[in-house]
Amino acid sequence: MLQAGAGIETSETLTERQQAVLDAALRLLVEEGDSLTMTAVARRASCSKETLYKWFGDRDGLLTATVQWQASKVRVTPVDRKGLDLTSLTASLERFASDWLKVISSDTSIALNRVAVGHAGSGKDDLGAIVLQNGRFALARRLKPVLEAGRQAGLLDFEDAETAFRTFFGLVGRDVQIRLLLGDRVELAEVTIGGDARRATQQFLALFGANNRPKGL
Amino acid sequence: MLQAGAGIETSETLTERQQAVLDAALRLLVEEGDSLTMTAVARRASCSKETLYKWFGDRDGLLTATVQWQASKVRVTPVDRKGLDLTSLTASLERFASDWLKVISSDTSIALNRVAVGHAGSGKDDLGAIVLQNGRFALARRLKPVLEAGRQAGLLDFEDAETAFRTFFGLVGRDVQIRLLLGDRVELAEVTIGGDARRATQQFLALFGANNRPKGL
C-alpha cells in the first residue's frame, strides 16, 4: 500500500521493478489522462493486475504513487548565494522563470495537473495537495531564499517575500498554465520561453528593484 | 441535440424548461463535479432520462449545453470610453481585476474549469475551448479596448495590447486560479479581492504607465 500522507519526502522504499511500473503508469497517464484503466497499466508495465493491487492497494493508490513518484524525480538545484550582484540575481531569476515555464508546458506536468484538478473537490485523495506541494510551493521554497538574498544585498525592495514571489509567479506564468490545462495550443518554443523569462524578470525588477520606484507596491 | 460548435453566441433556442434543467445540471455539477450521473440530473431536474437524451443527445451533449448555458449568462458590461483620465482608467482596471478575481474564485467557475480541464486532452468535446472563450478570451476582448483607449489618451505605453493584457492577467490572477483548481483553500474575502485588485492595477500602471519607465519591457 505504501505510504499515505501528502508528505514532501518521497520514499526510496520502491524497488526497481515498482519504479518501472510507475514509469509505465506515468507514460500512460500522459497519453490517456485519468481514463487509464488498471488493465491498461498492467499490460503496459507487463505485470499482472493482482500485483498492482498488492503493491498499491487500489486505483487511487496507484495514481497517488505515480504522482509522488514523478514528484520525487524533480530534484532541487541548490542556489549559490555567494557574491550576489544585479547580474547574477537577474540570471537566477531568469533561470527560475525559464525552468518553470518549461515545467508547466511539459506533457507530464500538464497530464499530472489535469488529473489532480479532476480529482480535487471529490476528496478521495490528495493529488491536488501533492501537485501543489511539488509545484507552486516547491518553487516558492526555492525562490524565496534568492529573493531574501537580493534584499539583503540591497538589490531588491519588498515587504513580504511571499507577496513578491506571487507577483513573480504571475508575471512568469500569466495565462499559460490555465490555457494549456484547458487544451489551448500555446506556442512555447525554447526561444519563446527564453524571451518570456527575460521579460518577466525585467518586469519584476522594475517593480521590486531597490533603486526604482519609491514604495507602495 | 442542440447546436454543436464551440461558438460564441449561445442560443436562445432553449425553452424555459430546458433552461431549468440545465440550471439543475449546473448545480449538480458544482456539487459533485464530473462524477454526476444522468440519473441524478434527471432526478434533480424532475425530468425523465429519456427527455435528457432527446434534448441533449448524450452525456457529453448535456455537459456541453450546461457549460454553454452558464457561459451565456455572463453578460458583457460595455465600457464607456468617454473622458478618460488616469483616475477613471485606474478605476476601470481595478474593476476588471476585482470582477475577474470574484469570477475565478466562485464555486461555479471552479467547478466548470475543473470539468473542462478534466475533459481536455481526451478530444471528445470542446469544453476547454468553451470555457477559454468565455473566460480568459472574453476578458481580453473586454479589456483591450480600455487599454487601447488608455494608450490613445497618452496614459499607457505599450507595443502590443495582447502582451499588455497578458501581463495584467498575470498580475491579477497570480497563483490563485491554479491553487483553487487544485483544491487549495485560498482566502478570498471581499476585502482581500479589493486589495489585490488595487495592488495589481498599481503594478500594471508602474509597468505600462506612459510617464514611468522609458521602454524595453
Added chain:
DNA sequence: CTAGAGGAGTACCGTACGTTACGGTTCGGC
C-alpha cells in the same frame, strides 16, 4: 532436485452507469 515464493497471465464477479424501452399521465386541438 525439490520446495516455495513471487509474479505473469487470464478468467471471472459485481457493480455502476450510460443508454434504451415502455407504461402511464397531462395537455392542447378537434
Added chain:
DNA sequence: GCCGAACCGTAACGTACGGTACTCCTCTAG
C-alpha cells in the same frame, strides 16, 4: 370526449471497469 404529442417515472439492457481468484512459470535457496 378523443387523439396525438410531449414528458415523467422506472425498469431493463449492455458494457466497461475495478477488484479478486486461480493457474502456471521462473527463479532462488537449501
